Amino acid sequence: MAVLDRLVADNAASAPLAGKSVLVCTHATTATSKLIMAVTALGATVTYVPVSYSGEGVVGDIGNNSGVVVVEATPDAVHLNLPSTDIILEDGMRISRIVYDNPEKYRWKEHLYTIEQTTSGIHGFERSIKSGLLYPVVNLAEAEMKREMENSAATPESILSLLVSRESLTLSRKRVLVMGYGSVGRGVSRLCASHGSVVTVAEEDPVRRAVAASHGYMTVDVLGIDTSLAHQDVVVSCTPNGNGHSLELEQIMLMKNGALVVNAGTGTGEVTRDALAPGSYEKNRATITITENGDGCVTCGFEKMGMRKTVRIVCSATPLNLGCGAGTTDDVMDVVFAIALATMIGVDGQQLSNSIHNVGTDIEKQVATALLPPKYGLAPNHIAEGDLVREERPWGRLFRFVPAEGTPALTRFSTVRASFDPGATTEGHYHAVSEEAYLVESGSADILVWDPKDPKGERKTYHVVAGSHLSIPRGMAHRVFAGPAEEFVCVIVASPPFSFWDQFFPKLPV
Incomplete structure (x- = not known):
C-alpha cells in the first residue's frame, strides 16, 4: 500500500x-x-x-x-x-x-x-x-x-477475469449485452470488444446511448431489451441496483441455453428476487427450477414442451466484487x-x-x-535494482524479474528469462488476456503455434535461434521444443502481466 x-x-x-x-x-x-x-x-x-x-x-x-x-x-x-x-x-x-x-x-x-x-x-x-x-x-x-481506476478499470477487469478464468468462456465472437453505460459499463464494453465480442449496450439515458453508438456499439433502450436477449451469450448488468430495471424471470427465460447473467452493478437489484429464490414451480406453462450453486451463483433451469435450457446467474445475490469475482x-x-x-x-x-x-x-x-x-521513477542519484526470483519448471528454470519500488510503469508487463534444458518440451497452452514476445538469447528451438478454437486448422512451426524474436498474440496456443544440442535461453515479455489464471491447456492439434 x-x-x-x-x-x-x-x-x-x-x-x-x-x-x-x-x-x-x-x-x-x-x-x-x-x-x-x-x-x-x-x-x-x-x-x-x-x-x-x-x-x-x-x-x-x-x-x-x-x-x-x-x-x-x-x-x-x-x-x-x-x-x-x-x-x-x-x-x-x-x-x-x-x-x-x-x-x-x-x-x-x-x-x-x-x-x-x-x-x-x-x-x-x-x-x-x-x-x-x-x-x-x-x-x-x-x-x-477512484471512479476512473475502480469503475473503468478494476471492476471490468474483474469481470473479464471471472468470465475467462472461472467460467472458462472464450469471448471472441460472443454476443455480450451490457446494461448501463456509466463508467463500469464503458469499461466492460471496451474490454469485451477488445477480445472480439459483439457488444450491444442497453441504456435508458438517450445521451449515454448516443455516446455508446458513437463508440461503435449497437444500442437499445433498456426498456426494449426483450428482443435482444434471445441472441445474447452474456448479459452484464452495470447499473446501480438495476436503476428500476431489474431483469425479470420471464426475460431470463428468453435467453439462449447456456447463457450467463453477471451482476456487476452496485447493489442487489439487478436481478429480480423471483429469479434467485431456490425451488421448482410452474410459470407461463413452463417448469422452472432454480438451484443455488454454493459459489455465489444460481442456475435457472427451464423446461417447456419437451425443450430444456439453463441460464447461469453469476454473482446473483451480491455485486461482482463482493461475490465470486476477483474483487x-x-x-x-x-x-x-x-x-x-x-x-x-x-x-x-x-x-x-x-x-x-x-x-x-x-x-x-x-x-x-x-x-x-x-x-x-527514481530518486536523484539512485538506481533502483529489481529482484530476480528463480522458479523451477519441468522443462528447466526461469528467473522472474520483480520491479523495484518506485517504478510502477514496469508493472504493466512481466519479464522472465527462461532456460530450457536441451531437448525439453513445454505443454501446449494459450493466454486469453496476455500477448507474449520471445527474444532469443542463445540456443535454438522450434515453437509450434496454432488456433486452439480450430485444432484441425493451420499450424505453423517457427525455428528460432540467437537473435530471433517471435510475437504470440493472445488466444494463440503455442508449444516450445528446445533444440537437443544445448540449453535454449530466451527472454519472454508478457503484456498485460502473466497470470497463472490466464493459462489454458487445449488439445494438441491433429
Whole structure:
C-alpha cells in the first residue's frame, strides 16, 4: 500500500488526526487493515464495524491492532459509539442508515461528517436530502481517481477475469449485452470488444446511448431489451441496483441455453428476487427450477414442451466484487483509501454544511503526487535494482524479474528469462488476456503455434535461434521444443502481466 505509506510518512510528525475518533465500516480486507493502521499512526482512535461478506480472519487481525475496537453494525453499537465519533468512513450508508431509521434515538458531535465510498451509499443520501441530511457527506464514490481506476478499470477487469478464468468462456465472437453505460459499463464494453465480442449496450439515458453508438456499439433502450436477449451469450448488468430495471424471470427465460447473467452493478437489484429464490414451480406453462450453486451463483433451469435450457446467474445475490469475482485489487484500494485518509487530514467538519460535498481537487492532487514516483521513477542519484526470483519448471528454470519500488510503469508487463534444458518440451497452452514476445538469447528451438478454437486448422512451426524474436498474440496456443544440442535461453515479455489464471491447456492439434 505504497500511497498510504507515503501519506503516513509525510504527516506522521504532525499527527494531524490526534484526538480524533474515526468509525470505519467497510469490508474486512488487507487494504482495510492497512488503512486502519494508517489512521491510528496519525493519532486517531478507530472503531471498526465489519460489513457483510467480511473475512473473519482479517477482522481478527484488525482487532489486534493497538487502539482499535471491533463492534457489530447494530443500533446499540451505533448508539454507544456515535456520540464520540468525529468522522465516519462507510460503505453503502451502513452506519448512517441505522441513524436515519431512528434519528431521535442518537446523538452526535456538531462537527461530525461521513465519507461515503460507494455509489449506492450516495444514492441513499440523495434520497434523504428532501427530509434534510443529518450531517455532512463527503462523496468519495465520485472522486475522479477512484471512479476512473475502480469503475473503468478494476471492476471490468474483474469481470473479464471471472468470465475467462472461472467460467472458462472464450469471448471472441460472443454476443455480450451490457446494461448501463456509466463508467463500469464503458469499461466492460471496451474490454469485451477488445477480445472480439459483439457488444450491444442497453441504456435508458438517450445521451449515454448516443455516446455508446458513437463508440461503435449497437444500442437499445433498456426498456426494449426483450428482443435482444434471445441472441445474447452474456448479459452484464452495470447499473446501480438495476436503476428500476431489474431483469425479470420471464426475460431470463428468453435467453439462449447456456447463457450467463453477471451482476456487476452496485447493489442487489439487478436481478429480480423471483429469479434467485431456490425451488421448482410452474410459470407461463413452463417448469422452472432454480438451484443455488454454493459459489455465489444460481442456475435457472427451464423446461417447456419437451425443450430444456439453463441460464447461469453469476454473482446473483451480491455485486461482482463482493461475490465470486476477483474483487477490487489492493493497488486500487490503496488509492481509494489514500483519498479517504487525505480527506480526514484536510477536511474540518465544522466548515461543512449539511449537504453532499465532492472530494476537493487539492486532496486528489495530494494523493496523485503520492502515487506518482519522482521524475523518471527514481530518486536523484539512485538506481533502483529489481529482484530476480528463480522458479523451477519441468522443462528447466526461469528467473522472474520483480520491479523495484518506485517504478510502477514496469508493472504493466512481466519479464522472465527462461532456460530450457536441451531437448525439453513445454505443454501446449494459450493466454486469453496476455500477448507474449520471445527474444532469443542463445540456443535454438522450434515453437509450434496454432488456433486452439480450430485444432484441425493451420499450424505453423517457427525455428528460432540467437537473435530471433517471435510475437504470440493472445488466444494463440503455442508449444516450445528446445533444440537437443544445448540449453535454449530466451527472454519472454508478457503484456498485460502473466497470470497463472490466464493459462489454458487445449488439445494438441491433429
